[in-house]
Amino acid sequence: MSSDNHDGGDSNLPDLGDAIDIVTFSQILEMDDSEDDREFSQSIVFGFFEQAEETFEKIDEALEAKDLEELSKLGHFLKGSSATLGLTKVKDSCEKIQRYGKKENEDGTPETDEELCLSRVTETMKSLRTEYSEAETTLRKFFNTPAA
């Protein structure tokens, strides 16, 4: 089954590219009762997909409403779950959105220009989407369930 899909490397640490931190992700895989039936990890990952899509929608809405505070919250929210799954790049972008939403620069210094913050969020959102779909593809492939 799915274990046939990842070729090479040892079976404990499948190669999922640099979008996913394999050490973190494999922790979740370890929670599966069986490697053939990755029920737990799969449901977690798919749950994350849903969550991410929902959050993206909300981010778009918040961008439209220019609601920086909401943007920061949403960034924080998705940051937590993406980090827990080991989606490093997604997590980094979420963190940026969280910062910009808090009217901070990337290094944490305060930024008073709200328009600048909003445009930064918009920019980050673009790369976030890319990073996310990359990770999504990898993960769907891993679980042998290509996007419908």
Place this chain on the structure above:
Amino acid sequence: MPEGDMAVAQGSSSNNSSDFVRKLYKMLEDPNYSEVVRWGDGGDSFVVLENEKFTKTILPKHFKHSNFASFVRQLNKYDFHKVRQSEENGQSPYGKEAWEFKHPAFRADAKNNLDNIRRKAPAPRKNQATEDQFSSNTQIAALSETLAATQQQVQALQDSYFEMAHANKVFVDEIMHLQKMIKAQNSVNNELVNHLGKMDHERRHARATSNHSAQFNGNNIMSDGTEEPPAELRRARDILASVSGDHIPEKDLRQMSIQFQQIGASPDSASSSSMMGPPGSAGMQNNFIHDPMNDLRHMVYPVGQTIGIDPFAAEHMGNIPYNRPLSQNAMGPGPGQGPVPEAGPAAMPTASPPVGAPQSTSPWGQKKPRVLLVEDDKICSRIGSKFLAQYDCGVEVARDGLEAVNKINSNPSWFDLIFMDIVMPHLDGVSATAMIREVSPRVPIIAMTSNINQQDLEMYFHWGMRDVLAKPFTKEGMIGKLKKHLPSFLRNPPAEAVMDQMYSNGGAGQPPTPGPYANPSLNLPMSAASSGPIAKFETTPVQSPSTSTSWHSPAQLPHASPNMAQDQGYLTAGSGGPMAMTPGGTQRPHQYGGGMMPAMSGPPMGHLPDDGPPEKRQRLYGPGPQGPYA
């Protein structure tokens, strides 16, 4: 006087006043010593000419020690004064090294006068304190250590007390059950006796008819007893009668059982519990909780030397063969007990009961820890609880701070450890922690956060969190925290882990902040807090006055040791910090949290102070926030 040298001497100076002076006089009478110590030229003073010789040879003979400083101190206590050479002619007539001492009544020619030389009124403590300045710091440190250890002991005792209370609850239930059974058996026996009686009667009757003896008296053959009376049956009946008549203790047991229920009951049942028992039961409950507690304290305090060894902790506690869930469930079918207090919000249908036969694979001992995972993110909470469940813990999840607080409120001692997310809707983790601390001062609460800058950490610790688990958390990280904070649950608790926990204040087990109270601004709410909780104290029905007094004494100790500040591990837990939240503290966290608690609102906080669990509160407030921090 060489002030510093005197500390050593303290102990040796409590004899009869004239004794010391007599010895002194006698010593000076000995001409053999004249090279070393003798009367001064005027006979109104005496001189120690050779300090070293005096100390080594004469002192031991006359004063049974060889400590010059101590000798000088003693002199000082009797109001002898060293004659200062410089004031005279700039040079001592007895040589540079000489020490000349003088007392107005101490003269070579006035032996009778010796009784007039008395020890000065016992030196007040203050004196000693200033004189012992140099050692006081170490003393304070030692005291703080003792105090910390003692407090740990007390709390461990409290824990084990509550464990025992729960175990007792089970016993009581069991006894009641047994009594019911006995009762049942009694009636069964009664039936049997009756039956046998009837049989007996019929047999006799049959015999009688066959023998043509026309006696027939209905059923009442036994009392009739004209023929040989069925003695066994009568005796059996008598015994049964006596057993069933003896029903007074059952009443007590039921009363006790009700009280136990109240102890273990949820805070929200405060009102329902008053409905349950007779009016007097509240008072009895008081005794129930407080007497043992006070005894414990009194037992513990004098035993202070067992620093670092908690005889009641770890091994023993882990081995208590009764688990709380057991006892709680066992209360359910209690006969004639009216409503079970936990029935309401306290019931935890989602709890995965960690009770069970110890499995050989489990890392835990008899009792598995119950962990509350407070996390708004579904992904994180699912993963987290999976980690914990795989590590054989009982896991429950709360989706935000409010839910967590409710869970704890409904049963403050249920959970053994809490993982707490910080940023959550409805109620953030820090506020939730502060509120939980009010009812459950001891449970380790571990912040899960990716914000790990110093300021945030200080705030977390300030509000009662015990440790931080960096996000994204790993299984190892999580398990590590479990092991660190619940060493007594482990099947084989490592000795040093137990110590670690006991000394988590300031010890290796301490979280990364060097001193959560280092920032003076953090102390602000403390002083504000001190009035709040105390006022509430007085309204708490079951508050025991001796509880507070016994805790106050340690608080009066000088608090110079920096180690104490780090006691926050559980001092915070027991002391004012988090409690400050309730008396209108809604805003307080904001000053630290910045935007962290935007979702907090009045109502959820408001209900706490009113129906908080009284039986728990008395021990929270115990340590007396006003001591070190107010």
